[in-house]
Amino acid sequence: MSLVGQSFARDAFTQALSPEAFVRGMLDFERALAVAQGDVGVIPSDAARVIAKACADLSLQPETLASEGKRSGSLAVPLVRALTEHVARVDARAAAFVHYGSTSQDVLDTALVLCLKPCLADADRVLATAVSRLAEHARRHAGVVMLGRTLMQPATPITAGLKIARWAAALHRCRLRLAEARERALCVQLGGAVGTLDAFGGTRTAVRHGVAMRLHLHEARAWHDQRDELLRLMAELAIVVETIGKVARDVSLLSQAEVGEMLESAPVKGVGGSSAMPHKRNPVACLQALVAAARAPGLMATLLSGALGEHERALGGWQAELVTIPALADAAGGALDALERIAGGLVVNPERMRANLESLHGLVFSERLARVIAHEMDRASALALVDDWSAVAVSERRHLRDVALAARPSLASRIDDVFSFEAIVTDLASVLDETLQSCA
Numbered sequence: 272m273s274l275v276g277q278s279f280a281r282d283a284f285t286q287a288l289s290p291e292a293f294v295r296g297m298l299d300f301e302r303a304l305a306v307a308q309g310d311v312g313v314i315p316s317d318a319a320r321v322i323a324k325a326c327a328d329l330s331l332q333p334e335t336l337a338s339e340g341k342r343s344g345s346l347a348v349p350l351v352r353a354l355t356e357h358v359a360r361v362d363a364r365a366a367a368f369v370h371y372g373s374t375s376q377d378v379l380d381t382a383l384v385l386c387l388k389p390c391l392a393d394a395d396r397v398l399a400t401a402v403s404r405l406a407e408h409a410r411r412h413a414g415v416v417m418l419g420r421t422l423m424q425p426a427t428p429i430t431a432g433l434k435i436a437r438w439a440a441a442l443h444r445c446r447l448r449l450a451e452a453r454e455r456a457l458c459v460q461l462g463g464a465v466g467t468l469d470a471f472g473g474t475r476t477a478v479r480h481g482v483a484m485r486l487h488l489h490e491a492r493a494w495h496d497q498r499d500e501l502l503r504l505m506a507e508l509a510i511v512v513e514t515i516g517k518v519a520r521d522v523s524l525l526s527q528a529e530v531g532e533m534l535e536s537a538p539v540k541g542v543g544g545s546s547a548m549p550h551k552r553n554p555v556a557c558l559q560a561l562v563a564a565a566r567a568p569g570l571m572a573t574l575l576s577g578a579l580g581e582h583e584r585a586l587g588g589w590q591a592e593l594v595t596i597p598a599l600a601d602a603a604g605g606a607l608d609a610l611e612r613i614a615g616g617l618v619v620n621p622e623r624m625r626a627n628l629e630s631l632h633g634l635v636f637s638e639r640l641a642r643v644i645a646h647e648m649d650r651a652s653a654l655a656l657v658d659d660w661s662a663v664a665v666s667e668r669r670h671l672r673d674v675a676l677a678a679r680p681s682l683a684s685r686i687d688d689v690f691s692f693e694a695i696v697t698d699l700a701s702v703l704d705e706t707l708q709s710c711a
Contacts, residue, residue: 272601279562284604287389288597290333296382297350299486302326304373304461307481311474313372318365325358344590347375372463372470372478376495376584379593380460384488387504390600391453394511397607398446401614405439406710408432408617413703416692417532417624418635425635428628428695431532431619436706438518442610443710445511449504456504459483462493465583496585498578498592505596508603509571515606516564519557522613526554531623536616556616560609563602570599625692633671637661639689640675643682 272280286292302323309319331353339349351370359366370378413432418425461479462468468475483490494500525533535556573595577588628635637657644653660678664671672690675682688694 276601279559279605280601281393281604281608283393284390284601284607287393288386288600290337292386293346293382294331294333294336294350296385297347297378298326298329298331298354299385300378300381300459300482301351301354301370303482303485304370304377304478305368306485307478308368308371308471308474310481311477313471313474313478314368315365318362318368321362321365322354322358322369325354325361329354329357345375345379347378350378351375372468373461374464376589377461377463380495381482381486381488383593383596384457384460385486386597387600388457388488390604391449391457391504391508394508394603394607395446395450395453397611398442398449398511401610402439402443402446402710404614405435405442405617406707408614408619409436409439409703409707412619412621413700414696415619415621415624416628416695418628418631425631427638428635428692430696430699430703431621431624433699433703433706434521435617435619436703436710438521440706440709441514441517442511445507445514449507449511452500452504452507454489456500458489458491458494458500459486460491460493460495462495466493466495468493495589496580496583498580498589501592501596502574502578505574505599506571508599509567512563512567512603512606515560515610516567518613519554519560519564519609522617523554523557523561526557530627532620532627534618534620535613537618556609556612558609560606560613563606563609566602567599570595570602574599628692632664632669633690634661634664636690637671640671640686643685643689644679 272285277285305314305319305322305326308314309316331350336346336349336353340346343349355366355369358369409432411432412435413430415431416428417431417434419427419429459479459482461482463470468478471478479492480490491500519535522533522535524530526535535554538552574592577585577591577595580586580588637660640660641650641653641657644656647653648656657675660674661671663669664674667674672686676686
């Protein structure tokens, strides 16, 4: 990872995806394989014990493996060679059973899954906490009316509570889908040369089960040539990144000085500062989330194109996966890191929300006004009439309420409710409740 990349990374993900963690994952696979084979008699039990101890004791430099792996196109080749040599120094006979009946893809795929597992557990924790905290913000600001915006322009009023609740609901759905995909994809890969485990004969299932059990992974038939479950997992992770990016985009827009309705967190000296302008407090958590959201689509596209593998083992596509999946996971870690800070520190400015609404002189209530007028005429005519009144309000710098009353005094008994902030809160209370219930 580059130095710049490190500045956007999440520490827990960096550790789980580190070169050292990947090497340990490969050795853990070889250890579990040997022990599982020894238990059912595929290899001698004493050889299994020697191999297992060697896997626990062996220390390999990732840089050396990477350098040697270039010559074979696989990190597993130099690893298996080093492990075999280490075992041979203890027991030459046992060395013959290192990596027995397996293949490079078994080692690499399983090591990758082992590295992803703690990342996904961390993601689940972050999403759960963020949903809870955002739901709290939503309840706290249920009565705060703010401007709804469509196509970057003023629309009809909503509440801050509803806006935040929608963020929480989307993240909750992401969490549920990611959990389901995780259960299906975090599986041991064990297929041998072409996915048939020929060397194991009738013990195929027993060995695969034993390896999965020892690695605390789910058991699955060989998936080396069909990557659908892994792709689905990564797609769900990419959707998490984009959903967090949507939250960050909204917060960053609302935090612009001329809007001033939300901040990602209360201003803290030294956080979000500029190298040149002392007054600035940049939305750095939003920035981090948006960096991740900009990276994820391209990485996911690479994974999808790599899925078009040739026959029983891909030439280039699968290997591209091994490079790209950690990069996508790293982007997800950065997004989750940002979400943690946004959900925990979000600041809502009700006064500024009200001021921004009032600065529009009632125009954002035009749709509500048209619905009242529509009781007396057809809807098209009502919309046209209110459109004319809105034009007058803009040109004469008058409040739409006053223009409407001057044109149609009979509205006096009904117009207060049209322009009432309290009525907006009441009308949207059930929508807010429904949205929050979907987070439970």
